[in-house]
Amino acid sequence: MEGPTQVRDHLPALPALAQVVPGGLLRGAAYEVNGSLALALAVAAGPSSKGAWCAVVGVPEIGAEAAEAFGVALDRTILVPAPGEHWPHVVSTLADVTDVIVVRPPASVRDVEAQRIVARLRQHATTLLALTPDAGAWPRPAGRLEVTESSWTGLGAGHGHLGRRQITVTATGRWGRPHRTRLWLDAGVEPAAPSDTLAPVASSDTLAPVASSDTLAPAFPAETVPALDLVRVAS
Amino acid sequence: MARTLVVWCPDWPVRAVRHSGVGIDLPQGAPVALFEHGEVRACSASARRDGVRRGQRMRDAQARCPELVTLDYDPGLDVRAFEPIVAAIEEIAPGVQPLRPGTCAVRVAGPGRYFGGEQHAAAVLAERLVEHGVDDVRLGIADAVFAAEQAARQAVVQDSVVVPPGESAAFLADLPVGVLERPALVSLLQRLGLRTLGAFAALRPADVLTRFGPDGALAHRLARGVDDRPFAARRPPSDLEREVTFEPPLEDAEAVAFSVRRTAEAFVAGLAERQLVCTSVWVEVQTDRGETTERQWLHPRWFDAGDLVDRVRWQLQARPGAGGVVSAVSAPVSGVKLVPADVAPVSDHAEGLWGSGPDARVHRAASKVQSILGREAVVSAVVGGGRGPADRRTLVPWGDPLVPERAVAPPWPGGLPAPAPATVYDPPRPARVVGASGQPVMVSDRGMVTAAPAQFGSMGLDTAQTLQPVAAWAGPWPVDERWWDTEQAVRAARFQVVGVDGSAWLLRVSDGVWCVEARYD
Known part of the structure; x- marks a missing residue:
């Protein structure tokens, strides 16, 4: 029987995510990720792009294309969309062979259950990312990553399309005060410089008042509409 | 000579x-044609008499012989x-x-x-x-x-x-x-x-x-x-296939799986004697009514006895339907036959000196989960082509070849621009979108919105029933897919919407019914 892994090294992370958690995420620990599947996938992309196997348990709505864009190797990803009540067993089995497991646990996780899984994780140096709707659904996590701010560019009142997104990730954990990192998280992950202030797309106060029901929007995305002002008439 | x-x-x-x-009951003498890539590959003599020829397109063949039975080659x-x-x-x-x-x-x-x-x-x-x-x-x-x-x-x-x-x-x-x-x-x-x-x-x-x-x-x-x-x-x-018959016939899939184990072991041992391993196998199940169902199973590495027993069990258990798992065969099973479809020399698949590689371990773990939850419960995702985010994702059962449902290659005009949503609801979830004065937002036949979306909410998500104001939106982007097929036709319009809380959504409206297709979370 293998004893608990003594040396707790860190999970490889995408360069952009290196600063999200001071020192990086530990192997063999359970973290909570609140409210953003994209963030969990970006974290999993670190080891996955370096050749590790990943598992996603209980998340039937995973967007394969987004995961691939972040760097998750889908051919090295095991998906168990609906494990039902067997999820602890499935997680324990897959912990044996994977480096990262993203799991959406049912509403309440019993402390005993969580401890048993964490013991298993520690034994195999696997990191668990529990997707939870609210903070505190996973008992005593090693840390919590939360998207506290999110703003999009590219979309207007009836025109454009979603372009870039800036988020603020707040990491809370045993390392002391909450640690905030600003990131671009859209078709990829990039660190956001402090100067990258993002003009909010159209917050509620800047939004033009919605006119009466006869306001019509073009049937095509804005860029496909010919720009009429390019037509100049020679005087 | x-x-x-x-x-x-x-x-x-x-x-x-x-x-x-x-499956098909073909009356004797009925004209039959087999099609490959939409062209006649082979046809029966009666079809040839009516003018069906090899290489003809399906439409031409059917025009010449209206009662033609068309089958895939x-x-x-x-x-x-x-x-x-x-x-x-x-x-x-x-x-x-x-x-x-x-x-x-x-x-x-x-x-x-x-x-x-x-x-x-x-x-x-x-x-x-x-x-x-x-x-x-x-x-x-x-x-x-x-x-x-x-x-x-x-x-x-x-x-x-x-x-x-x-x-x-x-x-x-x-x-x-x-x-x-x-x-x-x-x-x-x-x-x-x-x-x-x-x-x-x-x-x-x-x-x-x-x-x-x-x-x-x-x-x-x-x-x-x-x-x-x-x-x-x-x-x-050489005689590599193995067969087992049950007398009396067995009704329960578990009982069949239990009884087939010795046969599976003999099958693997027979291959091992010739220094072979089986990477693909046909499992034929005979019932006491004389029906035979056969299916080919692939293995990412090679089959051992336990894997074969699992395949037999999965073949007998159809998809979980109403009231638990329904058996795929309608009558008691009288026999099971294992036929190797693809064999390889064992040296091609030998385990390393220090045990098997990481992928073998991964496969064993995934198979273990499959044996708990069923074959379809463990899947791999493949990105394919398509317009909607759910179309672009294909989930294939673990161990099957990673082939997307729709090829990436053809151009997909009207596809969504990057970034791709991280959360894709398949099937979509119901939603509600209303205009400034609370009237439902519709899209006319000509692709115009009747009112600018002012508030939206998705039913059955965490924001249950509550509507939140729209901060920004774009659309409608009309989709008119597969109009030639009455069952699969999609006529809808897509919208991207950002709420005041910064969450971004992909909404779809079809016949005045709104749904959430994906979330950019």
């Missing part, structure tokens, strides 16, 4: 479909159905060279002496094949395979045509060049005015080689009746 006999069963693909009884079925026929021939004349499904060649010298003449041997073979239910069989005997095959094509049903020794060239001379089955060469020869094999054979071999290349030279040799291609008789396959 070693004489050759060719056995030809016309329209073999159609016959194979009839014999295997793949399955090359594997052809081969499998021909296998027992080859085995039957081997019982009489060993050393069979299968040329293609439906056609095979044998050396006739031995059987000819044994049965007292070539024609007698051919008659015995024809009789044996008719016993096996192949009523339309034609045989040809000549000096070499090509001439013998052409002779078989001139024979009448259940009879043979014999080309005397040394007369192959004379026999072939009158045939059209089309029988060479080299479309490019044949077309060129016809344009050069060489319409018969005799005319082609009259050219000088050296000229043919310089003008038409090695393949042309080979065709020229065939036309001259010189067929010196090596005769590659197949070795009868």
Whole structure:
């Protein structure tokens, strides 16, 4: 029987995510990720792009294309969309062979259950990312990553399309005060410089008042509409 | 000189479909055509009488023969159905060279002496094949395979045509060049005015080689009746398949799986004796009503006994339906047969000195989860083509080839621009979108919104029933997919919406009903 892994090294992370958690995420620990599947996938992309196997348990709505864009190797990803009540067993089995497991646990996780899984994780140096709707659904996590701010560019009142997104990730954990990192998280992950202030797309106060029901929007995305002002008439 | 006999069963693909009884009740004499890539691959004699030809498009074929039964062509079925026929021939004349499904060649010298003449041997073979239910069989005997095959094509049903020794060239001379089955060469020869094999054979071999290349030279040799291609008789396959019968028949999938274990072990051991492993297997399940269901299973590495037992169990358990797992077979199981479909030398798959690689461990863990939850419960995702985010994602059961449902390659105009959503709801969830004064937002037939979306909410998500104000939106982006197919047609419009809380959504409206397709979280 293998004893608990003594040396707790860190999970490889995408360069952009290196600063999200001071020192990086530990192997063999359970973290909570609140409210953003994209963030969990970006974290999993670190080891996955370096050749590790990943598992996603209980998340039937995973967007394969987004995961691939972040760097998750889908051919090295095991998906168990609906494990039902067997999820602890499935997680324990897959912990044996994977480096990262993203799991959406049912509403309440019993402390005993969580401890048993964490013991298993520690034994195999696997990191668990529990997707939870609210903070505190996973008992005593090693840390919590939360998207506290999110703003999009590219979309207007009836025109454009979603372009870039800036988020603020707040990491809370045993390392002391909450640690905030600003990131671009859209078709990829990039660190956001402090100067990258993002003009909010159209917050509620800047939004033009919605006119009466006869306001019509073009049937095509804005860029496909010919720009009429390019037509100049020679005087 | 070693004489050759060719056995030809016309329209073999159609016959194979009839014999295997793949589901369809085909009335005798009904016109049948098998299609591959939308073109006729093979058709029955009655369909040919109505003008259906190989290479025709489905529409043309149906126009010529409205009552045509159209089926998909399955090359594997052809081969499998021909296998027992080859085995039957081997019982009489060993050393069979299968040329293609439906056609095979044998050396006739031995059987000819044994049965007292070539024609007698051919008659015995024809009789044996008719016993096996192949009523339309034609045989040809000549000096070499090509001439013998052409002779078989001139024979009448259940009879043979014999080309005397040394007369192959004379026999072939009158045939059209089309029988060479080299479309490019044949077309060129016809344009050069060489319409018969005799005319082609009259050219000088050296000229043919310089003008038409090695393949042309080979065709020229065939036309001259010189067929010196090596005769590659197949070795009868060793007996690797294993079968188990249950008396009395078993009803429970678990009981079958339990009883099949010894057979599976014998199957793996039989392969191991020949230093082989099986990477793909056919599992045939017979029921006491005489039905047979068969299915091919692939394995990313190779099958051990436990894996085989799992495959048998999965084949018996259909998808979980209403009221638990429903059995895929309707009657008690009377027998199970394991047939190797693909074997490889064990050295190709040997475990390393320090145990198996990481992928083998991963596979074992995934199989373990499959054995708890069922085969379809463990999947891999593949990104494919399509317009909606759910279309672009294909989930394939673990161990199956990673092939997307729709190819990435064709252009998908109207697809969504990057970034891709991280959360894709399949099926979509219901939603509500209202305008400034609370009226529902609709999209007209001409692709215009009746009101700008002012508030939206998704029902059944965490923001249950509460509507939140729209901060920004874009759309409608009309989608009109597969309009030619009444069941799969999609006519809808997509919107991207950002709420005041910064969450971004992909909404779709179809016939005034809104739903959430994806979330950019």
